[in-house]
Amino acid sequence: MPVKVIRSAKRKRTVAARLNAGVLEVRIPGWMNKSEEDDAVADMLQRVAKRTVSQHTSDDQLEQRAQELNAKVLDNKAQVGSIRWVSNQNTRWGSTSIATGDIRISDRLQKVPDYVLDSVIVHELTHTFIPGHSKEFWEWADRAHKAERAKGYLEAFARFGQAEESAEAE
Template identity: 45%
Template sequence: MPADPPHRAADPQRRTVASPQSRASATSAVEVRRSSRRRRTVSAYREGDRTVVLIPARMSEAEERRWVTVMLDKLAAQESKRMLGDDELAERAERLSAQYLGGRARPASVRWVTNQNTRWGSCTPAEGSIRLSHRLQGMPEYVIDYVLVHELAHLLVPGHGPSFWELLTAYPRTERARGYLEGVVAADRLPHLPAARSE
């Protein structure tokens, strides 16, 4: 997602909207600029202490809200490209266990792996080991945290029964993170069509 420069000549409609509550946004304000010159593309970039989101003028308010969230997540992912090392990942898991699981989940090891292409994470409760797919690297922090909490919960409850999902309710971004990951999977299954196709 290239960060397009603002299109001043089109005299876009501008308005500042409240930033969705998310750690993905490092700024306090989001300015949406609508442009009649834009037909299909949406882009975003940081401008000082705010995030500017450029959208086509014909977009509905519901589409605008959805795209603001999507673009904030994309920017946050780009900005957090620095890969966490295994030691940092283990420290993060320890923090998340203390915060959401009362410190009861105590993994012996937490590490990235490159051989998990159909799962986001896995664990072996008997060994206390947690493995996260390298495909998560660069995704928003709340998504990585969700996968960590998910695997930490498996150290306490092996299956996906009601008691497991009850543990996951402690993490406030569970549904949002699951939706994000489902979107990634769905996007991978879409046919790759030319960007300029007609609607």
């Protein structure tokens, strides 16, 4: 991943990083030496990679995560026929067949933070027992951890093709 280091005389203690158009911008205090800069960049690369890459890249991992979320978030109300990644969904993040309980998740989500993927999975799981987007539907779907934040992430991702993720350290 390309890195751009930005030194700032105003920044006193903190190091911050943000992905911007595929470049990791690392902001550091101006007083840091080259060794401290290298350590800060390595730390931020590790933090952003950890936040950005989902650990659920196979269909089996996706199914396991859906089962965990169904139990933890939805009180096992969802009836899943199958869940798998697909590459033919370019306008949706996921889809559910209410008749069969089959769920398809866009493979564009394989590298989003876990809370974003979890929110989409919970959304689709909720469709297995509540069709449509009624008030009751959203009461269940919004039980996902950081659901509102995930919606914002997906909105930015859809609009710009790549959402920004940031990390902060002191």
